[in-house]
Amino acid sequence: MDGENPPRSGRIVGVDIARGVALLGMVATHVFPAFTDTESDNPAISPVFTLAAGRAAAAFAVLAGVALVLSTRRQSAGQARLSVFLRALGIGALGLGLAYADSGIAVILVYYALLFVLALPLLRASVPVLVAVAVLAIVAEPVVSQFVRDDLPGSDLSSPTFAALGEPGHLLAKLTVTGVYPALAWLGYLCAGMAVAHADLRSRQVATRLLVGGLALALAASAASWLLLEPLGGRTELADPAEVPGVGSLPQGWFIDSGLYGATPTDSAWWLAVDTPHSTTPFDLAHTTGTALALLGLALLVARAPLARPLAAVGAMTLTFYSLHVVVMASDLLPTDPTRSYALQVLVALTAATLWRLTGRRGPAEAAVSVLPRAARLVQSPRRPAVRLERGT
Incomplete structure (x- = not known):
């Protein structure tokens, strides 16, 4: 959901495939319930959530970083920063508007817009600097957040709307x-x-390293979390039931199994040891970074497979299909059965994206949020009129 596509000749198909898979994974977590039996005291987590919860959204963010570099690398530093900033404004405005739909989805686009703004000083950063910032954000930010969050304005699970602009601090x-x-x-x-x-x-060696390295990082993070919580007794230090802001009090296991809502409870530092989806702990962030890199590596390896082309088509216009998904989830157009609802949305997305790709155009939402960046480029680099020399002058 980067909002702007590089020229077709410069596209890396594997990146689009990974984005398509991430979109369909995110849709699945919105459609299917987290638990298979909520009447039980110990309900089983649904297979969809086990596979996609937390990982799909993280993959979007990792792939957005890939797209930022790929789509601005031929621009000057100033042009790149202006383009990304204007793109962020468009994505943010779209996200604020989508929040009015009663979809039950925590719309991610406004957060993405802020991420793009935070990335402006890093667009021309070296790889070591980018890695250092990534490690700092993954390791240090959750720890600091754990100890300062109680002193910040309370939050809820609602998606920001234009009305939220009236309270900028909050x-x-x-x-x-x-x-x-x-x-x-x-x-x-x-x-x-x-x-x-x-x-x-485009290198198979790089793709393989991403796949293997990503899986290793994901497994190491989960193993470290398990070690801290189980053999070392961290889980016994966690409140049960657990009190989660914006949700209330529920059995500890429900949160650990199905996921949190952006942050852990602040009553114990041991919460930082969980790798629960959307818990934003170092182990959650490291695990989902690893799965996102592994997904990208696998997608790059299968990029030439014909069956992957519809996924690539969806991945080339994720902003459009994410927006449509939010809108239809707020309507009465979908079947009530989760399996039928998901199958219908996937079928429509794959078919429509494949047909749209034949036009050679950007997706509608991608085109809309790229209007300001394109206008800025025209203003910065106006075409000079051709000078015609008349004979005899």
Whole structure:
């Protein structure tokens, strides 16, 4: 959902495939319930949530970092910063508007817009700097957040609307620290993607390293979390039931199994040891960064497979399909059965994207948010009229 597509000849198909998979994963977490049996005291987590919860959204952020570098690398530093800033304004405005739809979805676009703004000083940063910022965001920000969040304005699970602009301090705290997708921590995802974009993503060796390295990082993070919580007894230090801001009090296991809402409870530092989806702990951020890199590596490896082309088409216009998904989820157009609803949305997305790609145009939402950046480029680099020399002069 970067909002602007590089020229078709410069597209890396594997990146689009990864974005398409991430979009369909995010849609699945919105459609399917977290638990298979909520009447039980110990309900089983649904297979969809086990696979996609937290990982799909993280993949979007990592891939957005990749897209930022790829789409601005031929621009001057000043042009790149202006283009990304104007793109962020468009994405933010779209997100504020989508929040009015009664979809039950925590719309991510306003958080993305702020992420792009935070990335402006880093657009021309070296890989070591990007890696250092990513590590700092993943490791240090959750710890600081754990100890300062109680002193910040309280947050809820609602998506920011245009009305939220009237309380800029509250909105900034929500977008950066206390909200569902806290941008200061998620900057780690973006910087990881920006660093990866400096590699040769058309190389099978690079793709293999991303796949293997990403899986290793994901497994190491989960193993470390398990070690701290189980053998070392961290889980016994966590409140049960747990009190989560914006949600209330529920059994500890429900949150650990299905996910949190952007931040952990602040009653114990041991919460930082969980790798629960959307808990924004170092282990959650490291695990989902790893799965995002592994997804990208796998997508790059299968980029030439014909069956992957519809996914690439969806990935080339994720902003459009994400927006449509939010709108239709707020309507009565979808079947009530989650499986049928998901199948219908996937079928429509794959078919419509494949047909739209034949036109050679950007997706409608991508084109809309790129109007200001394109206008700025025209103003900065006006075409000079051709000078015709008349004979005899």
